[in-house]
Amino acid sequence: MRNMTSFIFGLFGTALGGSVLLMGKHALLSQATFLRLYNKWQKTAQFGLKPFDVGHFGGPSKLRLIGLGLSLIGLFIIVSVCAILFNRFR
Numbered sequence: 001m002r003n004m005t006s007f008i009f010g011l012f013g014t015a016l017g018g019s020v021l022l023m024g025k026h027a028l029l030s031q032a033t034f035l036r037l038y039n040k041w042q043k044t045a046q047f048g049l050k051p052f053d054v055g056h057f058g059g060p061s062k063l064r065l066i067g068l069g070l071s072l073i074g075l076f077i078i079v080s081v082c083a084i085l086f087n088r089f090r
Helices: 002-029 031-045 060-089
Strands: none
Touching: 002 031, 002 060
């Protein structure tokens, strides 16, 4: 039972970290893809909002900072989950 809980926690944490990392990568490399993903998420989260463009985030340089931050957060989540699981199974 404990191993199953650890497995589910690891799967969820890796998926969460991976999705945040991918969103950050898109914000860094292809801003159009990031905005498309963001607007799709915005539409499913709340209705009636206008789609955002790069200017909403303060221009391309701020969007790159957001991407870098999201990438670092995603990496941190993945590394934390791996460290917790490694300690649990050791």
